[in-house]
Amino acid sequence: MCLSGLMTQREVCLEPLRSTSPGTGGLASLLMRRRSTRRFGTQPLSIAQVALMARAAQGRTTGERRSCPSAHASYPLTLTVVAGKVDGLAAGIYQYEPERDALTLIADGDHRDRVAGTTLVDHAWLREAAALLLLSGDLEAAVQHFADQQPLGRRGARYVWLEAGHASQNIYLQAAEADLGAVLVAGFDDDRLLGLTPAVVPSGQHPMGLFGVGHPDDRQSA
Ligand SMILES: Cc1cc2nc3c(=O)[nH]c(=O)nc-3n(C[C@H](O)[C@H](O)[C@H](O)COP(=O)(O)O)c2cc1C
Structure with missing residues (x-):
């Protein structure tokens, strides 16, 4: 238990410092507002909002660096946008290209139902x-790349999963900042998602x- 203003040998109470801590503005406030949204309105997203989310997940920052950290700056993640109701962007499956800050059409049409049906x-x-964002990663390449690091054969995949966590939090925080709703759904059937035609998961990912x-x-509910 944290007793306001009380400092004992074993416990330092941080709560009273909340309002006086430096840097309680932007990020601290975003972290407080971040929530999973499971009720969506009918209003379409704009293409600018989709761009914002894509850049938060995988956008270029300085030089070849991206918005999330990456072991050996290897960037094994790919962001796929399944657009449904987006003003200025035809319904379709798009791959985000960080190098060019561009969306490349993989398949046209509204594929949200099929993708959402794999949960x-x-x-x-x-x-x-309005849109689904899929993060995928090249686990095999990472396993090879970090093959000499303990635990042998597992380190690389661990790094990619960690990186996906970074990208996911970026998406959540960007959504909070833009007053959009977002939810991470990781409970899906891998085989069904991988088996969709046209493909949503990039080859080898x-x-x-x-x-x-x-x-x-x-x-909105919890
Ligand atoms: C690894 C991971 C997997 C998740 N998978 C799902 C999921 O399959 N379905 C879902 O509705 N929410 C999923 N969530 C969202 C959590 O349910 C949610 O973060 C949790 O209820 C806390 O709520 P909050 O995000 O609003 O703080 C997942 C979150 C994480 C981090």
Whole structure:
């Protein structure tokens, strides 16, 4: 228990410092506002909002660096955008290209239902998200690259999963900053997602996290 203002030998109470801590502005406030959204409104996203989310996940920053840290700056992640209701962007599956800050069309049409249908439990609300964002990674390449690091054969994959976590939090925080709703859905059937035609997961990659993104419904729930 943290007793306000009390400092004992074994406990330092941080709560009273909350309002006086340096840097309580932007990021601290975003962290407080970050939430998973599972009720989406009918309003479409704009292409600028999709661009914002894509850059948060995998955008270029300085030189070849990206928005999230990467072991050996190897950047094994790919972001795929499954656009449904996005003003200025035709419904389709797009791959985000960080080098050119561009979306490359992989397949046209609205594929949200098929992708959302791969979740382990029925997430009907995921179909209502204006766009789905899929993070995938090249686990094999990472395993090879870090083959000489203990635990042999497992270190590389661990790094890619960690990186996907960084990218995921970036998506969450960018959504909070832009007053958008987002939720990470990692409970999906890998085989069904990998087996979709046209393909949503890039060849040779492993699906890691699926996000629903859209305008939050006013009836927002936990
Ligand atoms: C690794 C991971 C997997 C998740 N998978 C799902 C999922 O399959 N379905 C879902 O509705 N939410 C999923 N979530 C979101 C959590 O349920 C959510 O973060 C949690 O309820 C806490 O709520 P908050 O994000 O609003 O703080 C996942 C979150 C993480 C970090």
